Amino acid sequence: MDIIKVEGLTKYYGKSRGIEDLNLEVKKGDIFGFIGPNGSGKSTTIRLLLGLISPSKGRGEIFNKDIKKHRYENLKNIGYMPSEIMFYKGMKVKDVISLSAKLYNKNTEKEAKKLCERFNLDCNRKVDELSLGNRKKVSIVCAFQHKPSLYILDEPTSGLDPLMQKEFFQLIKERNLGGATIFLSSHVLSEIQLYCNKAGIIREGKLIACDTVANLSSTQAKRVNLFGIRDIEYIEGITDIHRNNTGINFLYSGNINNLIEHLNTLDLEDLTITEPSLDEIFLHYYDEGGEK
Template sequence: MNMVEVTNLTKKFGSFTALDQINLEVRSGEVFGFIGPNGAGKTTTIRVLLGMLKAGEGEAKIFGKDAWADAVEIHKRTAFVPGEINLWPNLTGGEVIDLFVRLRGSGNKSRRDELIERFSLDPAKKCRTYSKGNRQKVALIAAFSSDADLYILDEPTSGLDPLMEQVFQEYVREAQAAGKSVLLSSHILSEVEKLCDRVGIIREGKMIETGSLNELRHLTRTQILLQTKQPVTGLEKMTGIHDIQDTENGLLFQVDTEKIDPVMRHLSSFGILKLESAPPTLEELFMHHYEGGSGAGGGQ
């Protein structure tokens, strides 16, 4: 079952097309990473899903319900954390958390207290005294205190220090283990790589590619560090080889992942003494799309 289904979603602001035929789905019990730079269309997509914007064309559904027409029903089962948090300045953090939890009609005090302790938040301080990171903690605590079926997180760790990012990741994994679904919009690629089952890449309002990390890695390169008994020749003439460097630790180069097999057969004739390969990171995959102009799947 899909918790979120977006089909051919288009949204224009005047003559500007913010979203152009977007398609994505978030399955039950999965963490879906929605990545792209600022201005790519992530937040606009999320606002349509939350019923804050009405789609121009296409469909956006959550729990099988229309995101615009059934927004009130959808919100009863959804927790949302935006990247920019504005809180009531004269309320304390604890009061804001309690207000959000009561509005949702769910949550328990022991869970709330546990989250406050884990995120190292002082709930007695007025919100006007909070840093950006502490305002973010208030929203995260309120979200994870509620018993939602879907968590929509838009740049949720903005302003958090690395220790708090780890705490956040623990609670995302806990939510998934409980069968919940998470739509995580982020440009922190290491975070997405650690947490997400599948990833969708958006660029200039268009989805470039969607799939698991393993499925997407065929689009980029693998780094090889090599030492051989005999000097390697002919490597630069092979297709799929990039950035050859002769370093003190050995021959360093990149190879298109789909070309690894013929390259390894060629290298074996020189007597391999040491070979280290590193799978491409999500950041490398991301930059491959964004530096490549049209990108895989036609990004323009």
């Protein structure tokens, strides 16, 4: 069952591009990572899904209901964390949480208390006195206290310290095991690798890849480090060359036998051949030549 489905979704801000012809499906029970650099269109997509802005063209559905026509009905069963946290000044944490609960017309007092204790949040402090990390904690409680079936989270871990990030993802896994679907935008690739089963990569407003994290991470390329030399004759398959004080390294995706034959002709001090990092695997999707 598709929890989120969009077809040809496009948004322009005047002449400026938001997103273009986005096609996307998120199945029930997915933890879906939405990856892209800042300005790629992640937040625009999320605001369209929530009905906060209107598309220039295209359509979208959440829970098989149109994102615009059934906006308020959909929002009742969505937990949303924006990337930028803003609250009414002068309000106490407990008042913000209570106001959020009233918007869903639910009594969430018991669950809110558990979440505040879990994230070490002082409910009696005023929100404008809080650090970014503690404001994020308030946002977590507001998004999770009513136990929705879909969570839409826009860069949710920015500002959280490592311990709270770990606790946050533990909460996500618990809700997911309970049947909830997670849509998580991030530019932190390690988060996607560790916690998501599927991912979409967006660049300059266009979805350029969408698959399981395992398939997106698979590659034939190897990272080759050569020590004692700073130059190498080009052979097919060599890309992303870097030089440093100890030697040269590059990505190689050609025939490994051809590479070894060529390396045998060089006066090397040492060499290593390793799997590329996740960052390197994904970054080729962002490069002009990496679109698939």
